[in-house]
Amino acid sequence: MxxxxxxxxxxxxxxxxxxxxxxxxxxxxxxxxxxxxxxxxxxxxxxxxxxxxxxxxxxxxxxxxxxxxxxxxxxxxxxxxxxxxxxxxxxxxxxxxxxxxxxxxxxxxxxxxxxxxxxxxxxxPLAGLTAWQGLVRHGGLKSGQRVLIHAGAGGVGHLAVQIAKAHGAYVASTASSDKLDFVRSLGADQVVDYTRSDFTGSAGDLDLVLETIGGDHADDSLKVLRDGGVLVSLLNVHDATRAKAKERGIRVERMSVAPDREGLVELARLVDAKKLSxxxxxxxxxxxxxxxxxxxxxxxxxxxxxxx
Missing domain, CATH: 3.90.180.10 (Medium-chain alcohol dehydrogenases, catalytic domain)
Known part of the structure; x- marks a missing residue:
């Protein structure tokens, strides 16, 4: 071959x-x-x-x-x-x-x-399973919740926005100026231009954040989560951030995607239902x-x- x-x-x-x-x-x-x-x-x-x-x-x-x-x-x-x-x-x-x-x-x-x-x-598969496992399996996503997805135009992000909407969530997302319209086209209810404003001043009272970027984003994401919310990160979360989260009852999940036939079947179901592309x-x-x-x-x- x-x-x-x-x-x-x-x-x-x-x-x-x-x-x-x-x-x-x-x-x-x-x-x-x-x-x-x-x-x-x-x-x-x-x-x-x-x-x-x-x-x-x-x-x-x-x-x-x-x-x-x-x-x-x-x-x-x-x-x-x-x-x-x-x-x-x-x-x-x-x-x-x-x-x-x-x-x-x-x-x-x-x-x-x-x-x-x-x-x-x-x-x-990889991006879709990351989004699905992060939101549903690790994040416990439920209909009616308020969700923030960082980098909504990225490989994981653009699928996560659609998956969250398909589950009945209110979805906020961050994106650069040239990608705002694309993220809106996915169904995001609120899109924050991170090149012009700080997302912590634009979103709030959130139940769940999917953090895909790293750096200070995990720590900053605590500022927009309600007490008792959930932060799911694809990258390492500093101990200081975890300590702050614990004080407010925020659950922090550090995840890595894994092979998952159940997740693939769910992704295919959403695609066939015209809710994911x-x-x-x-x-x-x-x-x-x-x-x-x-x-x-x-x-x-x-x-x-x-x-x-």
Whole structure:
């Protein structure tokens, strides 16, 4: 098969196309012929060596896949050859999504939403599961709650806004000046231009905050949460922030996304119900993975994908 490998840490130019052995599905796995692979910021940090999830190169990057079942490992009954599937297998271990074929645990993939193409399905898993797990599983989101989602035009953020709205929440979000209209188009009730004003002066009395940025945002988010609210962060939260939260009965959850078939099924249900869609900023062919990473670094609206 053709795959994108890297033999050293570095910039986008370390990503090269090469022939690799075809993987074989082990018991409980399916072999997926990949039609599209999604890119995420974690891919770039691993590529550069700033986050060594996969150890030393060489390795094949990527976790988001959408494609067709090519073969079944022993004991797999949930799928048949020819089924269209999507998922985020093996995270944070190597999944090898930047390739023509990948073997994936059957319990970590799900049927692709029928109404969208593979490129849009591949844009969903990691960012969508992060948003869904953060809001619903960790945050305990309920209808009628008031929610703030930081960076509402980002990969996670733009899906989180839609998921929160689909659950009946009032949604506030932050975005830069050029992305305000996009976030409003997702259904956000309030959008704060963080380049012109401090969100702490524009939002308040919130039940739940999904913090996706880092720095002082977790600490500042306490200022807009009601006593007894919930702060879910994708990044580490300082002990001082946790102490402040405890004094006010605010629950702080530090989360990392995990493979989740139940979550994938829920994402697909929302897509099929026309309540969720991934915005694909640009699609690149597999052999242009380096260019795709360079484009990802410009922080486009939504997601970037590779087509295979």
């Amino acid at each position: 053709r795959a994108i490998i890297q033999n050293s840490f570095g910039g986008p130019d370390v990503l090269v196309i090469a022939e690799q052995p075809d993987p074989s599905p082990k018991p409980g796995e399916v072999l997926v012929r990949i039609k599209a692979a999604g890119l995420n910021p974690v891919d770039a940090t691993v590529r550069a060596g700033r986050y060594q999830l996969l150890g030393e190169p060489p390795f094949i990057l990527g976790w988001d896949i959408s494609g067709t079942v090519e073969a079944l490992g022993a004991g797999v009954t949930a799928f048949k050859t020819g089924d269209d599937v999507f998922g985020m297998p093996r995270f944070p271990k190597q999944a090898g999504a930047y390739a023509e074929l990948a073997a994936a645990p059957a319990e970590e993939i799900a049927a692709k939403p029928a109404g969208i193409d593979h490129a849009h399905a591949a844009a969903l 991934a915005h694909v900023a640009k699609a690149f062919p597999l052999d242009q993975a380096g260019a795709a990473h360079a484009f990802l670094a410009t922080r486009p609206i939504g997601k970037v994908v590779l087509t295979v």
